[in-house]
Each structure stands twice: as C-alpha cells, then as structure tokens.
Amino acid sequence: MTAMNMIQAINSAHAVMMERDSNVVAMGEDVGYFGGVFRVTEGLQKKFGASRCFDTPISENGIIAAAIGMAAYGLRPVAEIQFADYIYPAFDQLVSEAGRMRYRTAAMWNLPLTVRSPYGGGIFGGQTHSQSPESLFAHVAGIKTVIPSNPYDAKGLLISAIEDNDPVIFFEPKRIYNGPFDGHFDRPVTPWAKHPKAEVPEGHYSVPLGKAAVVREGSELTIVAYGTMVWVTLATVEALGVDAEVIDLRSIVPVDIEAIEQSVRKTGRCVVVHEATRTGGFGAELSALVQERCFYHLEAPVQRATGFDTPYPHSLEWAYFPGPVRIGTAIKKALED
Numbered sequence: 001m002t003a004m005n006m007i008q009a010i011n012s013a014h015a016v017m018m019e020r021d022s023n024v025v026a027m028g029e030d031v032g033y034f035g036g037v038f039r040v041t042e043g044l045q046k047k048f049g050a051s052r053c054f055d056t057p058i059s060e061n062g063i064i065a066a067a068i069g070m071a072a073y074g075l076r077p078v079a080e081i082q083f084a085d086y087i088y089p090a091f092d093q094l095v096s097e098a099g100r101m102r103y104r105t106a107a108m109w110n111l112p113l114t115v116r117s118p119y120g121g122g123i124f125g126g127q128t129h130s131q132s133p134e135s136l137f138a139h140v141a142g143i144k145t146v147i148p149s150n151p152y153d154a155k156g157l158l159i160s161a162i163e164d165n166d167p168v169i170f171f172e173p174k175r176i177y178n179g180p181f182d183g184h185f186d187r188p189v190t191p192w193a194k195h196p197k198a199e200v201p202e203g204h205y206s207v208p209l210g211k212a213a214v215v216r217e218g219s220e221l222t223i224v225a226y227g228t229m230v231w232v233t234l235a236t237v238e239a240l241g242v243d244a245e246v247i248d249l250r251s252i253v254p255v256d257i258e259a260i261e262q263s264v265r266k267t268g269r270c271v272v273v274h275e276a277t278r279t280g281g282f283g284a285e286l287s288a289l290v291q292e293r294c295f296y297h298l299e300a301p302v303q304r305a306t307g308f309d310t311p312y313p314h315s316l317e318w319a320y321f322p323g324p325v326r327i328g329t330a331i332k333k334a335l336e337d
Helices: 006-020 046-048 062-072 088-098 133-136 151-163 229-238 257-267 282-297 324-336
Strands: 025-028 052-054 078-079 114-119 144-146 169-171 213-216 221-225 244-248 251-254 270-277 303-306
Touching: 006 025, 006 046, 006 078, 006 151, 006 169, 025 062, 025 088, 046 052, 062 078, 062 088, 114 151, 114 229, 133 169, 133 251, 133 270, 133 282, 144 229, 213 229, 221 229, 221 257, 221 324, 229 244, 229 270, 229 324, 244 257, 257 270, 257 282, 270 282, 270 324, 282 303, 303 324
Parallel strands: 025 052, 025 078, 078 114, 114 169, 144 169, 221 244, 221 270, 270 303
Antiparallel strands: 144 251, 213 244
C-alpha cells in the first residue's frame, strides 16, 4: 500500500492496465510528453511509448470519434477530455454512436471505451472550466457514468471502467485531486497522505461499478452525495452534530438504488447533494427514486442541496458551491418537517 493523491492513483490505474493489456491506450490533448494539464498521465508515454500514449489535435469530436473506431476494432482506448466543459463537441459521438453501438448491432459489437475528464469547480476556472455535466450522460442509455471521491476508489473504479466492455464516462473532481478539505472551499486542502483513503495498492484491484459506499453510518437521516460533495457533506454533518448516514454513490449510472433504499427505510429522511445546477440535475432523479421506493417510510419530503441555475461564476465561486450553510439548511428542513 502506498499513500497517493487522486492524480497519482489515476495515473497508477493507467499504468497497471497498460502493463496488463497491450490493447489499452491513452489519448488526448497534451497527455503524452506533457503528461496532461493536471499531470494525470505523466510518465506514461516514456514508459509505454508514443504509440500507446499519444497527443491528439484540439478536437474533442475527433478524439472521441477516433476512440470509438479504436474500441470497435478491439483496442481499449482511454480518452482524456481536458476539462468536462469541453466535452460538448463530442456529445453527438458519445450519444449517437458510443451509447447505441451494442443495441444497434444486436450485441455483435461492443465499445470498451473510457472517457476521462476533470469536472466541477474549485480552481477558479469560471464558466468554461468548472461545469458539472454528469446528468446529461446519466440520461443516455448505453453509457455508464462514474465519479470517485478518493484515491482508493479512483484507481479501482478506473480499472473497472477500462475492463468494462461498454462506454464509461469517468468524471474526476479536480477540487480534490490533491486532497480532501474541511468543507470550506476557500481553505487549503489536506494532503491525501493524511487520510486512510489515500492508502492505495500498487498493483491491480477493482472497485465494482454501480456499488455505493456508506462512508458514515447514522440513524437520523440519509444524505446521498458523490465526488467533492461527499467531503463537504461529511464536514457539515460533523459541524452540526447530526446522526446522519452518508452514502457515496461512486457511480450514478448504474446507481446503487438498493443501498439508498435500505438506508432511507432505516432513517425515514433523505437529503441529496450535488454540485451541478439544480434543474435537471441528477438529484431530481434520486429524489424521484426515493419517493417511488420509500414513500411509506418517509417522515419528510426529500431535500436537495445543489448548485444554482446560473452559469458558473468566477469571482463568486465559493458562493455557487453548495457548502455547509446550504447543506445545513437542507438537513435542518428534513429533520424539522
């Protein structure tokens, strides 16, 4: 076991899979010699050669189109989109081609394609470098959507994604690339080396897609979150002193509704937290699932703490995030109703 931050864990997942399977390739803007804008692919080209870790033109549509062709012919490409905000030009390829290939060919073809991308705010990236578009992909049949919250899960989930025979969107919360924090976005992160989730096996292991983790047990209410918001939620719960059960989804498609249902049936109350904008966010789907499955166990309406329905602001980034105040308000409302 080695202490790693999320960047190092994802890099390790790449290296492990490229060593095990010569069909695994890494591709994207600046991923080769430069090692990626966040250095996630650093050293891979030197170790595995320029034919297996290579730079692409600045064309997200072209990156994904080429990766789809590679996957159709037996390779396992891991394509990086430099920021999730830039994935939209490739949306047609992902929806119309990648997501439908198995269905359209009656399972004669499958696409073992992984698309990695840093997502969310926390680095003062403004409206073009801070978006959280996960709900768009959750809506598309045939695509899995994964969002880790810590180094151990990041490596294990990425290995599972690369080994999966269907397309996987792998969103990486860049705010916690280097460590978790106390819930206040304007404070420095705590190095991952000081957290047990930073203890990452150096070799191969996997974390199954579609299996949530209960990161804090409790009996008063259930809080469902993923990515960066797991840490904000935990900090808020500790500050308020409530006996909340916190669930880290780890993937939103497939979603572990059984874990959520089991928890809500126990607690009778539920809060959903995500960084993305409120309207049409994945929290709406989670709220509907809880209402459909747990209606007679609910003691109060499901509450949501989310980002605002605005473009991502630059100067007011900390106000946009659903931080301890907004999450605390949702918790109190769920407990008071």
